Amino acid sequence: MTAVVEEAGRPIDLGRRAAPRGRFTVGRTLRYLVLLLFVLVVLVPVYVLLVTSFKGPGDAAPTRAWNLPRVWTTANWETAWSTLSPAIARTVQMVVPAALISAFLGSLNGFVLSRWRFPGADLVFTLILFGMFIPYQAVMIPLNQLVLGLGVPSGVPSLILLHVVYGIPITTLIFRNYYMTVPQELIEAARVDGAGMLRTYAWIVLPISVPSFVVVLIWQFTSAWNDFLFAVFFSSSQNGPVTLALNNLANGALLQDYGVSMAGALFASLPTLLVYVLLGRYFMGGLMSGSVKG
Amino acid sequence: MATATRRRAGVRRAVRRAGAPLLLLLPSLILVGVFVYGLIVANARQSATDNHTAAQATGQAPTTGVGLRNYLDLLGSEEFQHSLTNLVLYTVVFLVGTMVIGFLWAWLLDKPLRGEGFFRSIYLFPMAVSFIASGVVWRWLLNSNQDEQASGLNRLFQMIGLDALQNNWWNNVSVGIVAIAIPAIWQLSGYVMALFLAGFRGIPVELREAARVDGASEWKLYRHVLFPQLSPIALSALIIIGHMSLKAFDLIMSISKPANYQTKVPAVDMYVFKSAFDYANAAAVGTILLVIVAIVIVPYLVHTHRQDKR
Numbered sequence: 001m002t003a004v005v006e007e008a009g010r011p012i013d014l015g016r017r018a019a020p021r022g023r024f025t026v027g028r029t030l031r032y033l034v035l036l037l038f039v040l041v042v043l044v045p046v047y048v049l050l051v052t053s054f055k056g057p058g059d060a061a062p063t064r065a066w067n068l069p070r071v072w073t074t075a076n077w078e079t080a081w082s083t084l085s086p087a088i089a090r091t092v093q094m095v096v097p098a099a100l101i102s103a104f105l106g107s108l109n110g111f112v113l114s115r116w117r118f119p120g121a122d123l124v125f126t127l128i129l130f131g132m133f134i135p136y137q138a139v140m141i142p143l144n145q146l147v148l149g150l151g152v153p154s155g156v157p158s159l160i161l162l163h164v165v166y167g168i169p170i171t172t173l174i175f176r177n178y179y180m181t182v183p184q185e186l187i188e189a190a191r192v193d194g195a196g197m198l199r200t201y202a203w204i205v206l207p208i209s210v211p212s213f214v215v216v217l218i219w220q221f222t223s224a225w226n227d228f229l230f231a232v233f234f235s236s237s238q239n240g241p242v243t244l245a246l247n248n249l250a251n252g253a254l255l256q257d258y259g260v261s262m263a264g265a266l267f268a269s270l271p272t273l274l275v276y277v278l279l280g281r282y283f284m285g286g287l288m289s290g291s292v293k294g
Numbered sequence: 295m296a297t298a299t300r301r302r303a304g305v306r307r308a309v310r311r312a313g314a315p316l317l318l319l320l321p322s323l324i325l326v327g328v329f330v331y332g333l334i335v336a337n338a339r340q341s342a343t344d345n346h347t348a349a350q351a352t353g354q355a356p357t358t359g360v361g362l363r364n365y366l367d368l369l370g371s372e373e374f375q376h377s378l379t380n381l382v383l384y385t386v387v388f389l390v391g392t393m394v395i396g397f398l399w400a401w402l403l404d405k406p407l408r409g410e411g412f413f414r415s416i417y418l419f420p421m422a423v424s425f426i427a428s429g430v431v432w433r434w435l436l437n438s439n440q441d442e443q444a445s446g447l448n449r450l451f452q453m454i455g456l457d458a459l460q461n462n463w464w465n466n467v468s469v470g471i472v473a474i475a476i477p478a479i480w481q482l483s484g485y486v487m488a489l490f491l492a493g494f495r496g497i498p499v500e501l502r503e504a505a506r507v508d509g510a511s512e513w514k515l516y517r518h519v520l521f522p523q524l525s526p527i528a529l530s531a532l533i534i535i536g537h538m539s540l541k542a543f544d545l546i547m548s549i550s551k552p553a554n555y556q557t558k559v560p561a562v563d564m565y566v567f568k569s570a571f572d573y574a575n576a577a578a579v580g581t582i583l584l585v586i587v588a589i590v591i592v593p594y595l596v597h598t599h600r601q602d603k604r
Contacts (some may be wrong), residue, residue: 031402038399039416042480045431052434062445066453109322116315124323126599131330133591135541137564138584139329141577142336146329165329168322197314226424228544232565243426247548250430258434265427276422280415283422284488 053077053263060258080249080263087245088267091225094156094241098163099220103213105164106171111201113172114179115187125176132169140233147234155239162234163224171216174286178212179205211282218279219286222272242268334584341365341577348571357574364578373555374563374579380471381559381586385539387472391479392535393528396486403487404494414491418484425481429548432477436549438462464549470556474545482538486531493527494520533594540587 048066053076055069064070113125136143143162152158182205190200228243235241237248246268250261276283342359349355368374399417403410420428437446440460444452448460463473497520505519543561550557552566560583567576 028407031405031407035399035402035407035413039413042416042420045420045428045435045480048434049431062439062443062449065445065449105322108318112315112318118315122599124319126595127331128322128326129595130591131326133537133587133595134330134334135561135580135583135587137541137543137561138580139333139337140564140580141340141568141573142333143329146333165325168326172322197318222422226426228424228426228547232547233568243424243544246430247426250433250548251551258430261430262434265430269423269427272422272424273419276419277415 049262049266052258053080053260053266055259057257057259076257076259076263079260080267083249083260084242084245084264084267087240087242090156090239091241094159094163095221095224098160098167098224099217101160102164102167102171102220103216105168106173106216107175107206107209107213108201109168109172110175110177110179111205112197114176114182116197125172128169128172130169131166132173136166136229144233155235158234159224159227159230159241162230163220163227167220167223170219174216174219175209175212178209182208211285214279214282215285218275218282222275222283222286225272334581337577338581340573341575341581343574345574346572351571351573360574364574365582368575368578368582373558374560376555377558377560377563380557381540381542383469384471384475384478384542384559385536387475388478388482388539388542389532389535391475392483392486393531395479395483396531397490399483399487400490400494403491414484414487417487420481421485423481425477425544426548428477428481429545432480432545433549436463436473436476438465464554464557467556471559474542474549474557477549478539478542478545482535486535489527489531490524493524497523529594533590536590537587540583540590 051066051068054072054074056071056073056075059070109128113121147158147161152161186204187200190204195203225241226243227241228247231241231244232247235244237245246261246264249264341364342361343357344360344363345351345357347355350357399413403413407413435446437444437448438461439445440448440462441452444460447463451457451459462470464470466473501519501523502515505515510518541561542559543565546552546557546559546562547565552558552562552569558566560579564576564579564583567573567579
């Protein structure tokens with residue numbers, strides 16, 4: 001456990017052993033073969049998605065299910081985009097504030113819990129942590145009534161609130177673990193200079209937290225973007241995020257139009273995939289801190 | 295007199311020292327207190343009422359307490375027992391699948407290898423995709439049609455001469471839920487691989503060298519040196535995957551339908567009850583899920599908490 005937790009909250013490079021030199025051995029060739037086989041298996045859904053999304057309606061015969069399209073058409077892509085783009089815009093409006101606010105709250109909490117040891121600090125931390133493991137089904141009914149009672153409108157505003165509140169545990173965890181590794185002397189020096197806690201936070205701690213902020217922002221961005229559970233309970237197809245719109249698109253019609261829904265699935269996944277490709281190290285950082293979370 | 299003043303000053307200092315951090319924490323503490331713990335209690339209270347109709351849900355008809363009746367009814371019903379059986383099946387397959395494949399990938403990638411980054415990125419990418427999006431593709435793959443009508447994986451099996459492998463996937467009443475575990479394994483094996491790989495990389499090279507110098511065979515090296523070092527990571531992976539599995543919902547909604555008997559699990563039941571304005575039963579299912587998850591998570595949190603202290 002410890003090995004992983006200590007890494008939490010910073011970008012992670014899993015490292016790489018020096019590439020081997022010399023001739024191919026039987027063992028190594030075998031290893032490559034197995035690895036390549038797994039690559040093929042993992043990429044099967046990607047092939048299916050791309051091929052199906054470029055097929056026209058006349059190309060849906062089951063006998064040709066795995067074949068390339070007879071005629072390549074972008075009609076599905078156009079339909080999917082016009083259906084999903086309003087929901088994608090709403091998802092952006094929801095995810096950006098949700099990620100920013102929860103990163104800020106998490107950073108405050110993490111700082112306090114890592115530095116100021118008040119009696120019961122550990123217990124408070126564990127109690128907060130438990131909040132990220134609970135199945136949200138166990139609060140959903142009264143949560144619905146509470147959000148309604150508070151007068152928060154269904155859709156984007158409700159979802160921002162929920163992602164912020166239920167993001168507190170994981171963001172606190174990531175920042176706390178990161179701040180644990182900040183040298184105590186740095187904080188002490190500021191205190192000796194007479195800086196209060198807030199000023200220490202603003203001038204010393206915040207500037208060195210950039211990597212953790214990226215990790216947390218990416219984590220919150222990804223989980224809010226991919227969320228379906230809150231979406232289905234707190235929004236409708238008129239005001240909901242892209243997961244809900246995609247699910248309605250794919251499951252709505254009696255006759256499933258796989259071409260359109262597969263193109264839609266790619267549109268819905270593109271932002272998180274881009275983040276993964278471009279900021280992989282930070283993405284990993286969030287994943288690893290997940291080792292005391294889910 | 296002097297001691298009293300000093301004591302008062304001491305108290306004031308203690309309050310000030312604890313006060314500032316508490317003030318900063320307060321917004322989050324209140325939010326977590328209300329939204330997690332307060333609502334867990336509120337939910338448990340609703341689960342002990344006869345709030346089963348739309349009129350009651352909207353407050354137009356009164357509700358009365360029924361104690362644990364809803365729980366007894368649920369746990370006694372064949373329908374809900376089927377959900378629990380499905381949950382166990384799904385969890386076992388999901389856990390075994392991700393642990394075996396994740397470990398195998400990490401093990402294959404641990405030794406020096408050209409193109410390691412490429413393999414790693416491919417294996418891990420499904421993790422960045424939502425269950426809803428991957429469910430679209432997997433529903434196509436897990437199409438239950440067979441023979442002439444076959445599409446998806448069943449068609450692929452025919453094409454490579456493995457006709458015998460054709461089956462009706464998630465439409466099988468008793469083990470259909472296992473088919474839903476396949477995409478889940480596809481999505482999270484890479485995550486388990488990353489955990490194990492970080493574990494492998496965390497083991498000091500000297501430890502391996504020392505074992506080799508001592509003449510330990512490859513198997514002994516793993517058995518006595520590497521496995522013990524990896525076991526905390528294996529535990530983390532089990533906990534994370536296990537508790538994700540207990541909350542399974544998105545994939546089932548995306549591939550199957552909430553009303554489908556063969557793929558229902560407690561999280562889906564909860565949604566169905568809620569949609570039918572049966573708030574009492576929805577709340578009861580939620581609390582049952584919470585208890586199941588807590589049985590797994592609480593000992594783990596206590597355990598890591600103790601380790602942190604050491």
